[in-house]
Amino acid sequence: MQKSFPLVLSLFAALALGGCASSSGDSTLGYYWQSFRGHMGIMGAAKPVQDWINDPSLKPALRERLALAQHARQFAIDELALPDNASYRRFAQLGRAAAVWNVVGAPPYSLKLHTWCFPVTGCIGYRGYFAEADAKAESERLAQSGQEVSVYPVPAYSTLGYSNWLGGDPLLNTFIGWPEGDFVRLLFHELAHQVVYAEGDTAFNESYATAVERLGVEKWLSEHSSPKAQTEFTTSEKRRAEFRTITRNARAALAQVYDNGDADTTDGRAQLEWEKQRAMQAFHEAYAQQRKRWITEDQVKPDQLTNLDRWVREANNATFGAQGAYDDLVPAFIALFEQLGQDWRKFHAAVKDLANQPRAERQAALIALMQSTPPQTAASAEPTGH
Template sequence: MIDLRHLPLVPLLLVLLLNGCSSYYGQLAEGQWQLLSQRRPIARLVADPATPPELRRRLQLSSAARDFASAQLALPQNDSYRSFVDLQRPYVVWNVFATDEFSVAAREHCFPIAGCVAYRGYFDQGRARGAAALLAEQGLDTWVAGVEAYSTLGWFDDPLLSSMLRRDDARLVAVIIHELAHQRFYLPGDTAFNESYASFVEQEGLRQWYTMRNETPPTSDDAHRRAFIEQVLASRTRLEQLYAGDLSPEQMRKEKTAEFERLRRDYRSLRDSHWPGDTRYDAWFSAPLNNARLLPFGLYDQWVPAFARLFEAHDRDWEAFHHAVENLGELPAARRLEALERLGTAKRG
């Protein structure tokens, strides 16, 4: 399924100060404060004989990854991910996505500092579901997605969360690198840019991590993941074309339903003919499909090839690469898009 473990969260306490204590911002500030107040230093937990051995091992791994990210990838050197919080729940926040009934564009929400994003985050699952239900009553397509990690973009020292330990060792290292990349640079209002940049840093950083340790990286499932995402993006394109037409609402609803059934059939055909025994995406298709569930796809990968070429163009020097990314971020949106497209189609040297 699409990976939502590291969508950036608005710097919550600052938002509260700027917007007043509304119920939405109030729950954000309360949730953030609870995280900050529950932090326990990782070094102290590792030294504590009462810490379970497997937890100690993973905390030590996270500390090594944290040091590597700053020393080798030119990512921020601060106290983020040097403390730990046991959430006692599977996710840290739940994000609510919404679209109009006949649209694949997100209903965006704009915040100070972080800019506009395609979701609203809630620390309480019940609140998230309640918000989604209210939007659905207005005729919108909605989706509630649990998130295992997020970044406050360097405004606070983000803790390592128990939800981040649900993944294997490779994903734990990857998410720490990804989140620190968001702290190194974040462009308000351009989710595809931010996520593609952090995803490239994550992927290349993880490769260098295993090289440094003389270890063989785990077998990648990228080919299956790419094929799955390509199917979903193709369906989204067809829906976009459908919604741009002049059909009656009744006919458009019928065609919309048919498109989601086509997507399910295409997936089953691909799985059965090319992926024997690989059923990891079955759960995603077993849930109801709507426009909102398609929103995150493509955000993490769209500009990864462009950033890979930018890295090569700067002789694989991380500091020079990050500065080049910052320069791209200073361009007007149209010129930035042109630059990314040129990089994305350029041949590797």
Template sequence: MLHSQRVIPTLFLALLLGGCGTLDYYAQAVSGEIAVLRARQPIGELLADPTTPPELKARLALIRDARDWAVTALDLPDNGSYRSYADIQRPYVVWNVFATGEFSTEPVQHCFPVAGCVGYQGWYSEAAARASAAALAKQGDDVYVGGVPAYSTLGWFDDPVLSTMLRWDDASLIATLFHELAHQKLYVKHDTRFNESFAEFVGEQGLREYQAQHPLPQAVDLDARRARSEQFTTLLLSVRARLAALYRQPLTADAMRARKLAVFDELRTEYAQLRAQDWGGKGWYDGFFEAAPLNNARLLPFGLYDDDLPAFATLFADAGGDWRRFFDAAARLAALPAARRAEQVQKLKLAAPKT
């Protein structure tokens, strides 16, 4: 995403569609989604209502116009999603629980028939999410609980614009809108990396085109933001690679823990250098270090959004910037067997122009 707090913003409503899990987990998922859907109000009605606060009206009008534009300009789905608004009266709509083994960089997987396997669980209650995380931590896992402002049901329901999404600036809000609609356009079971990189490209490129035609009061230098995001992601991926190499070594548990802590100390030092030398002292990602203790699980979401973006940029360029041709090409790529798809994505990445 374009905002600095990196969390996976898409809860694929796998938890409503069957699979492994406890009855309590599914019960909270069903009741949580129903509560969100019941809170929906048509954006058109809110804009016509004289009691709607002016600031909210301005944001909703922006969303309405961008949503309509996306149908014709980006060939994104023309349906009921993001044409209503829900004030859910809490800071996040769900809280995702990520977990890894103490000496592993691989996520604990949760698999569902429709959405496939994902490396997290989503809870509509922060308390329930933290209780789940505590149970995993008691087993010895590294855990992280991340608040999620937005998600997509992949077209199963008409998703509303959530009050939690209004925390973002206009550019991030519009990019998120396009990102979530892209998930309704194309989704591949068991391939979170493909899905998120694809949707992130649609969100960013869509925002570029939207800003070119509709200058925003809060103008955003997308190239600068992307460069910072790539620098930070590269840093975290290098740390994850160091940890993976460490965990393959024949060390005692105590020695491994000491080395693990040292790697995270190195991360803090390297981030401070990046902030001072490249960003003029601006702490664009300070929140990452302040939100929760550093561990394996904190690193899980990174790379899902950024690493394969060049592949989709190449695909878009090959399509001559035509969105329908791009989506057709992406669908053909998605239809390949997993290994072949990964191979083709890598070739597309290598063909991307260097910046």
């Protein structure tokens, strides 16, 4: 479940940049303008949750979900020490299936994501657009430079708290109807971005927020949810976990190929390409076997696997690289949470301290946390799959 924040942290930042060209060829001013206009469109469509609930014409299912959202919002404050602010206290119907569309890219023989650099957020490994056509146009420009590219829909994003003076990031129709467990975990993830943000370190930021969502949803389901919602989440999480194992193995295999290969010579590139295709074939075969087990043993209907089928079919260095940003460091953050006695305030404070360290020191600290975690703890903290 991937998320994003579009780079619209303030109108002043957007207007201060001028019209210089970005690395991908479109004007920076044009990009910021579409971001500002798109975000303000969402803000303008939002109104207080209670106003929606009081509307007698509102469908009962949506009224019930909005009430649950406010319960989960208060839980995030009281139990997870997440911000008590204006975010997720309003709701907007966007009339579309995604909040934004992200563009990611990576070289032919690397999982390192292409980065775009901006004020406040630093350099990050994706770029968000409020119109799918604009995202596809950017991906085409990036592909022309030789990058492998991917465009994917994003149901929610965080403005890191910068929009709270405008009413806060709202709940959206793009995720309001998700199963309860998935819905509340997304709220926790986006709120976590408002607690800690390390400039230019996508993997750190997303892995921290992913750890918060996984720990938070576990607590929510055990204390505030129905048996039906718990069973539903456990079933879907098992499938995500098994998929994460397959993709993590594929990322490791590809990384080994690229690290040991030689792209500087014709023969070296030919060998790299052959080994890359072999690793990709192994990935597709592993997924096909797991897919068969889901259908025959778990009674999963094929139409429930449509999104995973598409992800596998379109998988490339960019999609693997983007997934790794949300996955790879999660065990370190969960280990830190356990070391601090599962104290949320101490945990957030420790992560803030890490965010303030130089990137190399921060990375070394996270690696040490993972290496110090007993195997059984790591396995339970980081289920196998996505």
